[in-house]
Amino acid sequence: xxxxxxxxxxxxxxxxxxxxxxxxxxxxxxxxxxxxxxxxxxxxxxxxxxxxxxxxxxxxxxxxxxxxxxxxxxxxxxxxxxxxxxxxxxxxxxxxxxxxxxxxxxxxxxxxxxxxxxxxxxxxxxxxxxxxxxxxxxxxxxxxxxxxxxxxxxxxxxxxxxxxxxxxxxxxxxxxxxxxxxxxxxxxxxxxxxxxxxxxxxxxxxxxxxxxxxxxxxxxxxxxxxxxxxxxxxxxxxxxxxxxxxxxxxxxxxxxxxxxxxxxxxxxxxxxxxxxxxxxxxxxxxxxxxxxxxxxxxxxxxxxxxxxxxxxxxxxxxxxxxxxxxxxxxxxxxxxxxxxxxxxxxxxxxxxxxxxxxxxxxxxxxxxxxxxxxxxxxxxxxxxxxxxxxxxxxxxxxxxxxxxxxxxxxxxxxxxxxxxxxxxxxxxxxxxxxxxxxxxxxxxxxxxxxxxxxxxxxxxxxxxxxxxxxxxxxxxxxxxxxxxxxxxxx
Numbered sequence: 357x358x359x360x361x362x363x364x365x366x367x368x369x370x371x372x373x374x375x376x377x378x379x380x381x382x383x384x385x386x387x388x389x390x391x392x393x394x395x396x397x398x399x400x401x402x403x404x405x406x407x408x409x410x411x412x413x414x415x416x417x418x419x420x421x422x423x424x425x426x427x428x429x430x431x432x433x434x435x436x437x438x439x440x441x442x443x444x445x446x447x448x449x450x451x452x453x454x455x456x457x458x459x460x461x462x463x464x465x466x467x468x469x470x471x472x473x474x475x476x477x478x479x480x481x482x483x484x485x486x487x488x489x490x491x492x493x494x495x496x497x498x499x500x501x502x503x504x505x506x507x508x509x510x511x512x513x514x515x516x517x518x519x520x521x522x523x524x525x526x527x528x529x530x531x532x533x534x535x536x537x538x539x540x541x542x543x544x545x546x547x548x549x550x551x552x553x554x555x556x557x558x559x560x561x562x563x564x565x566x567x568x569x570x571x572x573x574x575x576x577x578x579x580x581x582x583x584x585x586x587x588x589x590x591x592x593x594x595x596x597x598x599x600x601x602x603x604x605x606x607x608x609x610x611x612x613x614x615x616x617x618x619x620x621x622x623x624x625x626x627x628x629x630x631x632x633x634x635x636x637x638x639x640x641x642x643x644x645x646x647x648x649x650x651x652x653x654x655x656x657x658x659x660x661x662x663x664x665x666x667x668x669x670x671x672x673x674x675x676x677x678x679x680x681x682x683x684x685x686x687x688x689x690x691x692x693x694x695x696x697x698x699x700x701x702x703x704x705x706x707x708x709x710x711x712x713x714x715x716x717x718x719x720x721x722x723x724x725x726x727x728x729x730x731x732x733x734x735x736x737x738x739x740x741x742x743x744x745x746x747x748x749x750x751x752x753x754x755x756x757x758x759x760x761x762x763x764x765x766x767x768x769x770x771x772x773x774x775x776x777x778x779x780x781x782x783x784x785x786x787x788x789x790x791x792x793x794x795x796x797x798x799x800x801x802x803x804x805x806x807x808x809x810x811x812x813x814x815x816x817x818x819x820x821x822x823x824x825x826x827x828x829x830x831x832x833x834x835x836x837x838x839x840x841x842x843x844x845x846x
Contacts, residue, residue, distance in 0.1 A: 357680060359808040362815050365679045366392040370469045370509075374450050374500060375477030376400035377417045379634050380516065380621065383671045384474065385418060386628055389442060390427050391818065399466055401446040401455060401477070410445035426628040450477045451491035455503050470507045472678050474514045475500045482591040482787070485573055486580030487555045489596040494548060497600030501607055511682035512612040514674055519617040519663065519691050519797050521598040523589050526794035528696075531689040531801045533615070534598055536606045540588025548599050551583065590789040610685050614677045618670045619693030619797060623839040625666035625826065631839030632667075638787065639664070639705065640840050646709050647718040647841070649726040653743065655734045655784065656791035658703040663695035663797055666831075669821035673802070676809050676819050690805060691797045694823035699796070706731060708832035718841070736792075740784065 366388060375381050381400075388395055400418070404410035418424075419439055428435050446466070449456035457463040477500075479492045497515060504513045522529045523540040537546045558579060562572045580592030589595035601615055622640075623633035636644060639662070645651035673692045681688065694700065710730055717725035734740045784791075810816050 357804055357808040359676070359680055359812045361812070362675060362679050362819055363392050365682065366675075367394045368396045369471045370397040370399065371395070371472045371474065372399040372401065372446075372466060372470045373474045373476060374401045374448075374455070374496075375475070376402045376445075377413060378476050378478075380618075380667060380670055380674075381474075381476045382418055382421060382423055382634070383624065383632075383667050384476070384674060385443075386423055386427060387668070387671055387675070389438075390430065390628065393438070393442075395442060397469065398443050399446050399470065400443060401448045401450070403449055404445075404447040406447055407445065407459070410447040414443065414445050421634070423628065423632050423634075450475070450496035450500055453499055453502070455499060467503075467506050468508055471509055471511050472514070472682070473500065473504050473507070473510065473512075474516070474674060474678070476516050478516075478597070480518075480593060482593045483577055484580065484592050485576035486583065486592055486596075487559055487576050489580060489592045490551060490555055490599075493593070493596035494599040494603065495552070498603040498607065501604055501611070501613070504613075505609075505611060510611075512614060512678050512684075514614045514616060514678055515600075515604055516670075516674070517597050517601055517615055517617045518594060519619045519693055520594045520790075521589075521601060521617065522795060522797075523594065524789045524793070527796070528798050529691070529795045530798045531617075531691045533605045533687065533689060534602050536602050538602070543587050546587050548603065551599070554583075555579070605687060608687065612681050612683060612685050613687060614681050615687075615689045616670075616674060616677060617689060617691045617797075618673075619663035619665050619691070619695070621667050621670055622664050623666065623836045624668040625831065625835065626820075627668045630835040631842070633836075633839045633843050636840070636844070638790070643709055643837060643840055644844060646728065646731065647713045647726065648720070649718070649728060652729070652731055653734055654702070654706055654731040655740050656702050657735060657794075658701065658706065658733060660702055660793055661695040661699040661796060662702055662705055663693040664700060665693050665823060666826070669823065672819040672821040673805070676805055676821070680805060680808060688801055690802045691799050692802055692821065693797045693799060694826070695796045696799045697803075698823040698826060698828075700828045702791075704828060705832075706733075708829060708837070712833050712837045716838075716841075737788065 371388070373381050373384060376385065385398060385400065388398065400414065402410055402413055404413055431438050444462070446457065446462065454463065475497065477492060477496055479489055481489075500515070501513065504510055519529070521534065525540070539546050559572060559576065562575060567575075577592070580595070584590065584592050584595035587595065589598060604613060604615065620639065621637070623631050633640070642651060670692055673690065677690060710728060713726070713728045717727065720726055734743055806822050809819060
């Protein structure tokens with residue numbers, strides 16, 4: 357694989373980015389604007405009712421973020437004119453044909469001008485409504501591909517999926533595609549159009565019976581989990597992302613399409629500055645809960661590899677892949693993670709959290725430091741169930757008896773405790789596959805891409821995405837955890 361100049365490739369190019377207000381999309385927008393000001397145009401597709409609303413979202417949810425401070429310092433008073441020249445906001449919705457574009461003039465402009473499409477639009481909620489997740493993650497992928505086929509100058513489509521489409525597999529997980537109707541447990545009968553029909557029938561049936569939106573939402577969340585587990589996936593998110601990959605593989609024909617599967621994405625390692633993060637993700641919520649003194653137990657296999665990758669590494673891999681595969685019909689898959697070449701374990705994560713919050717304790721709402729202790733480790737589900745039974749379920753049962761005896765005097769307390777226990781149990785059920793995950797993500801294709809970057813010379817450092825350069829203790833103690841604390845307190 358030969359790789360020409362990345363900066364030269366980006367010059368005078370037009371790129372359509374879907375899901376433009378998302379975490380990775382913002383970092384991608386900032387990167388290309390900063391390193392190649394001679395880029396022709398970025399078309400940013402985001403959900404909005406009209407161009408005015410879309411522009412408001414651009415200014416508040418993208419350009420207005422601290423992420424863009426390096427670019428602002430570089431351009432000074434020229435920032436607004438630069439943004440106006442380089443960025444066109446596109447109100448749309450990838451869950452609709454033609455991406456929901458209502459402006460026919462803008463639609464034709466994009467179809468005639470775009471060189472690259474990066475599909476980052478998705479819902480990453482494990483517990484999403486099935487109809488929403490299917491619309492965005494599965495059929496959204498199809499509609500983006502259909503739109504890409506109409507773009508007369510298109511050189512490559514980058515579809516960002518997730519490494520966890522592999523479900524709960526252990527061992528070495530290869531960078532291999534999913535065929536149509538393929539399932540993880542061998543169950544026959546997966547048909548994507550049938551899934552769509554079942555969802556529509558279920559929603560229509562609920563509405564015909566006068567169900568509330570809250571009731572429909574709960575039912576559709578349960579239905580998504582039911583369908584995912586029927587075919588071997590642990591949750592609605594990875595199930596619908598896997599079906600999105602199936603549709604792309606089946607329908608792509610001769611288009612140059614790259615599927616990129618990141619693992620767990622964390623704060624920026626280096627660019628535009630270390631430690632930028634937005635939103636509290638899975639492992640971050642554990643860190644915050646631990647730092648606040650609210651999380652005193654850890655459920656999971658301490659020796660299991662935790663596959664993390666900084667967000668700027670993922671963005672660099674997207675850019676390098678688009679250059680490597682421009683006008684090169686391919687069906688390559690890149691798994692972008694760290695477990696194969698620089699693994700970190702759950703035990704490491706626990707140790708880093710203890711060291712950080714011992715040295716720099718969380719300050720509670722009363723202005724006092726929170727003292728942390730090493731968390732109690734529950735190494736299997738049986739230990740967790742015993743812990744819950746002794747710590748909470750016996751209390752709940754006792755409260756129920758007292759509540760009945762005292763004519764429901766403690767009804768509010770009882771309902772509140774039961775709700776909290778049910779919430780925790782559902783979260784554990786959703787995240788259990790990852791707490792005890794035994795897989796290592798093969799990255800042979802990704803390593804070839806990294807080798808091509810290294811051999812290209814001068815730009816290798818600017819677009820580096822090699823996890824072997826990360827010292828995890830330094831990253832967590834000096835970059836990631838400070839970034840999370842800053843985000844929570846901002």
